[in-house]
Amino acid sequence: MAAQILAVIIFVMMFLLIISEKIERHIVTLLCGLVTLVLVFGLCMHSGRAVLDTLNLRGIFKLNFWYAPGSSEEASVGINWATIIFIAGMMVMVEGMARAGFFRWLCITIAKAVRYKTIPIFITFMLMSAVLAMFIDSITVILFLAAVTVELGQMLRFDPRPMILSEIFCANLGGSATMCGDPPNIIVGTSLGYSFADFITHTGVIAGLSLIFVVVYFFLCFRKKLSVSDGAAADPASFPTPASAIKDRRSFAVSTGIFLIAIALLVTHAMTGLTVAFIGLFIAAITLAAAGRGALKLLKLVDYKTLLFFIGLFVVVGGLEQTGILETVADLIGRICGGNMYLMVAIIVWVSGFASAFVDNIPFAATMIPIIRSLASAPGINLDVLAWSLSMGTDVGGSATPIGASANVVGTSVAAREGHPIGWGQYCKYMFPATLIVMLISMLFIWFQYV
Amino acid sequence: MNQQLIISIGREFGSGGHEVAEILAARYGMPLYDNNLLHEIATHKNVNVKNLTKYDERPRNMLFSRSVHGYSNSPEENLAKIQFDYLRRKADDGESFVIVGRCAEEILAEYGCMVSVFILGDLPKKLERVSKKYGVTPAEARGMLLLNDKKRKVYHNYYCKGKWGDSRNYELSINSSRIGVEKTAELIAAYISEKYGRNV
Numbered sequence A: 001m002a003a004q005i006l007a008v009i010i011f012v013m014m015f016l017l018i019i020s021e022k023i024e025r026h027i028v029t030l031l032c033g034l035v036t037l038v039l040v041f042g043l044c045m046h047s048g049r050a051v052l053d054t055l056n057l058r059g060i061f062k063l064n065f066w067y068a069p070g071s072s073e074e075a076s077v078g079i080n081w082a083t084i085i086f087i088a089g090m091m092v093m094v095e096g097m098a099r100a101g102f103f104r105w106l107c108i109t110i111a112k113a114v115r116y117k118t119i120p121i122f123i124t125f126m127l128m129s130a131v132l133a134m135f136i137d138s139i140t141v142i143l144f145l146a147a148v149t150v151e152l153g154q155m156l157r158f159d160p161r162p163m164i165l166s167e168i169f170c171a172n173l174g175g176s177a178t179m180c181g182d183p184p185n186i187i188v189g190t191s192l193g194y195s196f197a198d199f200i201t202h203t204g205v206i207a208g209l210s211l212i213f214v215v216v217y218f219f220l221c222f223r224k225k226l227s228v229s230d231g232a233a234a235d236p237a238s239f240p241t242p243a244s245a246i247k248d249r250r251s252f253a254v255s256t257g258i259f260l261i262a263i264a265l266l267v268t269h270a271m272t273g274l275t276v277a278f279i280g281l282f283i284a285a286i287t288l289a290a291a292g293r294g295a296l297k298l299l300k301l302v303d304y305k306t307l308l309f310f311i312g313l314f315v316v317v318g319g320l321e322q323t324g325i326l327e328t329v330a331d332l333i334g335r336i337c338g339g340n341m342y343l344m345v346a347i348i349v350w351v352s353g354f355a356s357a358f359v360d361n362i363p364f365a366a367t368m369i370p371i372i373r374s375l376a377s378a379p380g381i382n383l384d385v386l387a388w389s390l391s392m393g394t395d396v397g398g399s400a401t402p403i404g405a406s407a408n409v410v411g412t413s414v415a416a417r418e419g420h421p422i423g424w425g426q427y428c429k430y431m432f433p434a435t436l437i438v439m440l441i442s443m444l445f446i447w448f449q450y451v
Numbered sequence B: 001m002n003q004q005l006i007i008s009i010g011r012e013f014g015s016g017g018h019e020v021a022e023i024l025a026a027r028y029g030m031p032l033y034d035n036n037l038l039h040e041i042a043t044h045k046n047v048n049v050k051n052l053t054k055y056d057e058r059p060r061n062m063l064f065s066r067s068v069h070g071y072s073n074s075p076e077e078n079l080a081k082i083q084f085d086y087l088r089r090k091a092d093d094g095e096s097f098v099i100v101g102r103c104a105e106e107i108l109a110e111y112g113c114m115v116s117v118f119i120l121g122d123l124p125k126k127l128e129r130v131s132k133k134y135g136v137t138p139a140e141a142r143g144m145l146l147l148n149d150k151k152r153k154v155y156h157n158y159y160c161k162g163k164w165g166d167s168r169n170y171e172l173s174i175n176s177s178r179i180g181v182e183k184t185a186e187l188i189a190a191y192i193s194e195k196y197g198r199n200v
Helices: A002-020 A025-044 A048-055 A081-100 A102-113 A118-133 A138-156 A160-175 A183-192 A196-200 A203-227 A249-267 A276-301 A304-322 A325-337 A341-358 A361-375 A383-397 A406-417 A424-450 B017-028 B036-045 B075-092 B123-134 B138-159 B176-199
Strands: B006-011 B097-100 B114-120 B172-175
Touching (some): A048 A304, A081 A102, A081 A304, A102 A138, A118 A203, A160 A424, A183 A196, A183 A276, A196 A203, A203 A424, A249 A276, A325 A341, A341 A361, A361 A383, A383 A424, A406 A424, A406 B075, B017 B114
Parallel strands (some): B006 B097
């Protein structure tokens, strides 16, 4: 009992400290993780096994951590090293692409292809945002897309804010389509043993369907604001060319090639048996090898703080898991639902969505995984259905408020730094209804397709 | 004026700090930046200044804000950073100016050409000044005073390590109620002459 109370206190403290931003979030999770190991597992439980299970280091040295032919990789508990290695690998690849000018080149190429017309840019940038976010973290996608949008807004004399809001939403939606698109999906996939194909054929379909509604919704919301000055005041000579975005042709070609290899490996990983941990490591290795002397510089640019944040977070959630707290929560949800899958799906989608609108969706998803695993142990409850509900709820719910997801914070910040601040009122006026629409679509789709 | 000079004026609401800044700007023939800095930024970035003014000199709302990798969703925080960067750029370009508020005493602390001053005042004098300037009753003036000083303090203390109005953060802290606005400006000018000689 003492261990359970302590685990909950540490978890709540961690959340409050993350929200307060007084201390950097990776330090918060690492310290809370350390306290969990010492006080919960050591002092209260006297369990060395709980420590070993949560640190989960043995799994890395097993073959099926890297190569699991014929099946998805093994479901894991404690620190999800596959998630951490995969994210680290993708970070290295994305840094390489950014340095070569890939993202800016892509944005300008598309803007040029639609002849720098505002409404076509608006539509294509939404689609590009969703597609890129399927494979690359949404922060990077929005960082470049928002910057180019502001630049185009200055040239074509349109307010970039509506376009940036639409891009943010589509990035979050695109991230929900694949296993590697959004951190909660990577955690869900690696923890529960799903493949890229599993995600694309389930959450991918929901995201694709939702994207159609979202594009129409944002078009109806913003068409008047954006069509006011449809390129009329712009001087064509001032338009940037795609070639101007490429900093180094060789690096550009190499990074584009590596990106395509990464997509190919991810799409086929269930067939090849290569796990996401292997793919992450492999992609990082070839990016660093291609960078040559710049490899060290590239490594220094990797966001180690986020990786450390994940490690600490998994330990704290491991504390809740090992002490049986999450099973208790699962029992409670199970009793409320009484075996009714419709109700269970609705609760998971809407509670995940609401929580993700206000708190970081990564710790939320990590906490919910043991809960849905426990729920699915009851007869008649399908784990897959709960997993897709959790993914859609956490990924999409984050779009509702300016603080719900990292892409929202980065996108609104880029806009504000260029003199286009976006307050809560303006943000929620457009994004909250869009979030409700997609969550409703997700719930209804899961109900009618899977329950 | 032969050498660069930056005068940073922090002030209590109703202390006459802004008037002191105007006198000093006129005396040295330097531009005065206060909320007009936003107009300059808006012109430079080709945006409507109305979009910016409501977020000026306001602290970040802790409950409704989040930071990710140095990016913040808070319009107030982003606007403050735009202004800080703009001021630093002006200082880097060798421009001389008087700046009112905007945490300048700390933001520009690394520039040796800066003189930082905090102007305070006695409550009765401040109430009298505010009542006269804004045509309000003393009770309303007191409310305005409390509100504005609290806003400035929270804004300042969020972005700076040093506390707002703490004399240790400023070269001079002067109570303008005791010697009046004109004499306060003269006192600062005398200090500047003493510090930098007759070249300024």
